[in-house]
Amino acid sequence: MELSLAHEASQRTLKQRNVLALVCIVLGILVVVMFTAASTRDREVVLQPILPSQMTLSSSAVTDEYLAAVTRDTAQLALNRSPETLQYWMDGIVAISAPETRGALKAQLMKIMDEQQGSQITQFVTIDWIRTDPDNLTSQVGGVLHTIVGSKDVRREHKIFQFNWTYTGVSLRLKGFGVVVKKDGDGA
Structure with missing residues (x-):
């Protein structure tokens, strides 16, 4: 049993x-x-920047409208500086940069700060146009770059600046930016 x-x-x-x-x-x-x-699954976030309409951001790709808005704001931050705002200028650019490029970008910005510290040189841009390429995560800004020494406008040059981006999840980060230099022989 x-x-x-x-x-x-x-x-x-x-x-x-x-x-x-x-x-x-x-x-x-x-x-x-x-x-x-x-x-x-793609994530989406509805954004309300200073635009006339709503904007949606998806994790699948960055939209042309969002890249243009971020480029506009980044260009205003990166290309407008004076001796009094140098620390804010550098901190703002470093804050929106990609982590993998932050150190090199900060080193370049520190050189500019050292050169401009204590001077009376102010720079600002008036933007004419913005072109974006969401597929390659690049954007270009064309505009007149004004250089002012003291209170005198000493230089006005039309320049084109390129911004390179990285997009992860729903985070668009700055990889780098600079002046587009025309190659010899270019008619444009």
């Missing part, structure tokens, strides 16, 4: 173990499916 009771008890334990194992396998599969769905 004891043998049959022991056998029944062991069979119940085996059934419970098998049911528990089956539940664990089902839950494991469910976690994998939900993780896959969550990681591959």
Whole structure:
């Protein structure tokens, strides 16, 4: 009799173990499916910048409108500076830069700060146009760059500046920027 009771008890334990194992396998599969769905699903954020309409940002790609708005604001930050605002200027650019380029970009900005510190040179840009390329994550800004020494406007040059970006998740970050130099022989 004891043998049959022991056998029944062991069979119940085996059934419970098998049911528990089956539940664990089902839950494991469910976690994998939900993780896959969550990681591959595009996220969208509705933005309300200073624009006449709403803008949506998706994790699948950056839109032309959003890249243009960010380029406009970044160009205003990066190309307008005076000796009094140099620290704010550098901190602002570093804050929007990509982590992998932050150190090199900050070193370049520090050189500009050292050159301009204590001077009376102010620079600002009046933007004529903005072109964006969301596929290559680049944008260009054309405008007149004004250089003022003291209170005298000493130089006005039309220049084109290029901004390079990186896009991860729903985060657009600045990789670098600079003046587009025309190659010799270019008619434009």
